[in-house]
Amino acid sequence: MDRTLITLAIYASILTTNVNALSNLQLHCPGLTVTMAHSEVNNLPSAHVVARCRNTAEEPVNSRLDLNWCLSWAENQHAFVPKTLGNAFVDAQCYDCKTMRDVRWFPSSISRRAGPDDLLCFCKPNHQYQATEHRTGVPTRKSTFDLNRVLSVRDDGRIGCFEHTGTEF
Numbered sequence: 001m002d003r004t005l006i007t008l009a010i011y012a013s014i015l016t017t018n019v020n021a022l023s024n025l026q027l028h029c030p031g032l033t034v035t036m037a038h039s040e041v042n043n044l045p046s047a048h049v050v051a052r053c054r055n056t057a058e059e060p061v062n063s064r065l066d067l068n069w070c071l072s073w074a075e076n077q078h079a080f081v082p083k084t085l086g087n088a089f090v091d092a093q094c095y096d097c098k099t100m101r102d103v104r105w106f107p108s109s110i111s112r113r114a115g116p117d118d119l120l121c122f123c124k125p126n127h128q129y130q131a132t133e134h135r136t137g138v139p140t141r142k143s144t145f146d147l148n149r150v151l152s153v154r155d156d157g158r159i160g161c162f163e164h165t166g167t168e169f
Contacts, residue, residue, distance in 0.1 A: 025117045028153040029053040034067075034097050034119060046089040047097040047121065049151065051159040051166065061157025063166030067097075070150045070161035073123070080119070080145035084162040089121075092143070097121035099147070119145045 025032055031052030036045055047067045055061050072086025073079075080088055088094065100118045123143050150161045159166040 023115065023117055023148045024153065025051075025148055025151060028157075029159070031062075032099060032117065032147075032159075033102055034099050036095060036097060037066075044090050045095065047094065047119070049147070049159055049166070051153075053153045053157045053159060055157030056155045059157065061168060063158035063168050065151075065159050065161065065164065065166035067119075069164040071145065078143070080121075080143060082150040082161075084164070092121075092123040094121040094123040094143070100144075115146060115148075117147045117151075119147050 029051045033050050034047050035050055037048045038045060049065045049067060050062075051065075052060055052062050068087050068089055069085060070082065071080045071088035072083035073088045073092035074081045075091075080092075089097075098120050099116065100120060101116045103120055121143050152160055154160050154165055156168075158168055
């Protein structure tokens with residue numbers, strides 16, 4: 001009997017560890033991707049999160065959120081930073097953004113340890129970078145950002161950041 005309790009305790013510990021290792025987005029949003037579309041903020045190209053998440057009743061909900069509402073571009077850090085109405089994709093002139101869930105290759109400058117909810121974009125702020133994107137020859141910088149730092153799943157299942165909530169579709 002004691003051996004059975006110990007075995008059960010070990011299995012419970014393993015399951016808890018595995019669940020704790022998953023991010024909030026991984027737990028609640030099995031379907032999450034990033035697409036490029038026109039911004040709701042200024043009608044310029046922007047990255048949008050398209051998510052299929054579960055609400056508190058465990059029902060699936062589809063929503064879309066313009067990441068210009070959530071991120072800014074810190075030129076001095078050459079990186080995305082959380083900021084409401086940050087207009088990151090305008091300031092950094094980003095294009096071809098994806099989540100690592102959607103990436104089947106790893107650029108040499110991106111660690112293979114990047115999480116599945118990391119945003120990966122090619123950006124060309126001020127055209128100052130010497131590296132070129134192989135398909136277009138445009139000077140670019142590969143930038144990543146962990147979306148778990150800024151996105152959350154609302155009780156109604158829609159994705160959100162700060163005071164902004166995605167549009168259900």
